[in-house]
Amino acid sequence: MAKTSAPSTPKPSARDRLLAASDELFYNEGIHTVGIDRVIEKAGVAKGSLYYIFGGKDQLIEAYLFNRHQAWMHTVQQGLDAVDDPQAKMLAVFDQLGTLFAQPDFRGCAFMNATAEALPGSPEDRAATKFRGWIHELFGELARAAGAVDAKTLADQLVVLYDGANTTAQMDKTAAPARTAKTMAQLVLAATSFAAPLAD
Amino acid sequence: MAKTSAPSTPKPSARDRLLAASDELFYNEGIHTVGIDRVIEKAGVAKGSLYYIFGGKDQLIEAYLFNRHQAWMHTVQQGLDAVDDPQAKMLAVFDQLGTLFAQPDFRGCAFMNATAEALPGSPEDRAATKFRGWIHELFGELARAAGAVDAKTLADQLVVLYDGANTTAQMDKTAAPARTAKTMAQLVLAATSFAAPLAD
C-alpha cells in the first residue's frame, strides 16, 4: 500500500471494480453462468461489499445492463454527430456496428444474449425492453427527420437490418454483416419515398 | 397415428418423453436455467432412466438441439417444395418464418438462444455451428440455383435478413418482421444480377 503518496493510479472504488468485472464476465460468459464468487474475485472485492453496495446479484445485473445501454447510446450518438445528412445518419449506425463487430471480444448484443437466458419479468427482461424502446425510437426519429413518408415502415426495416447484422456477426464470428446490412439499408433508402428533399 | 388404442394410453418411451419435456422446457426457459429434476418430473421419468438412456445432461442438450434442427429443416423444405421458381423459393423461407413467429410459444431461434448462454466448445456451440453451416448452405444453393452472378453476396444478404427477422420477432414479440424481411429480400433480389433467366 505505497500508492497513497503517488497519485498516478488511485484505485477505483469497489463499485467501479465490481462493474468492470461484471461487464467482462457477464458479457463474455453469460449472466447465469457466472457466479458472484467469480465476480468478486476478479474485482478484488469482498463479498460483503457487493451486498453492501448493490444489495444483490439482480441489482448488479441491472447496473451492468444499464451501463451497457449508456455506453452504446453514447457511441451511436458520436457516429450520428459526425455526419449531417439525415439519411447518412441512418447509415452511420451501421458503421458503428462495424467497428463494434471488429472488436476481438465482440460476442453479440448484450441485451439479446440477456434475453435468451432471461425469464419474463426478470431484470434482464426489463432492461432489454427499455433497450428495444430506444432502438425503435432511434430509427423512428431518424426516419422522421429524413422526411420519410412512411417513417414507421422505414424504421421497422432498419431495425431488422440492425438486429440481423448483430446476430449474424455473433453467430458467424465475422464483422462482415455490418457492411452487408449497410448495403441493404442503402437499397431500402433508395426505395423509400421522402417528402422534403432537404429542409433544414 | 396411435399405435394401440385398446388400453388406456400406450405411453411413449421414456426417451421420447424426455425429449418432449426437454424441448418444451429448454426452449421456453433456457438450457442452463432448467435443471434435470424439472425435466424428469415433466417427462414422468426416473432420474436413473435419463442417465441410462442419454448418459448426462450434455447429451440430452445435444439431442434436443439435433431434433430442433431436423424439425426446422423439414419445415423449410416443405416450404421450398411448394413453389417452383428459384427466386420464389428464397422468399418462401421468410413465409415459413412468418408462420413460425405466429406460434404463441415462439421465443426466438433455439440456436441463437443456446449460443447466448454457451461457452465455446460446449455441445450448444457445436450444434449451433452445424446449424449455421446449414443456413449458409441453404441460401447459397438457392442463390446458385437461381443463377445469381454473385451467389455468395446474395446468400450473405439473405442470411442477415433471416437472422434479423428472427431476432426482431423475438425481442419485440411480434410476427411482423417476417413480412418486413421478405419485403427487403424482394428489394435485394430486384437489385441482383442473374445469369440465366430460367434454366431448369
Place this chain on the structure above:
DNA sequence: GGAGCTTTGTACAGACCTGTCTGATACTGT
C-alpha cells in the same frame, strides 16, 4: 418360464450458488 434389457423410486455425494453475519480495518470529513 427365463434371460436380458429397460424403467422405477429413492437416497445420497459433491459441487456450486446466493445471501447473511461478524468482527476487524481502512478511509474521510469535521
Place this chain on the structure above:
DNA sequence: ACAGTATCAGACAGGTCTGTACAAAGCTCC
C-alpha cells in the same frame, strides 16, 4: 481526534444442481 462510512476476510446457512448407487419391478423375445 472522532464519528461515520466504506471495505475487507472468511465462515456459514440453505438451497439447487449434476451425477451415482442400488434394489425392485416391468417388459420383450425366445
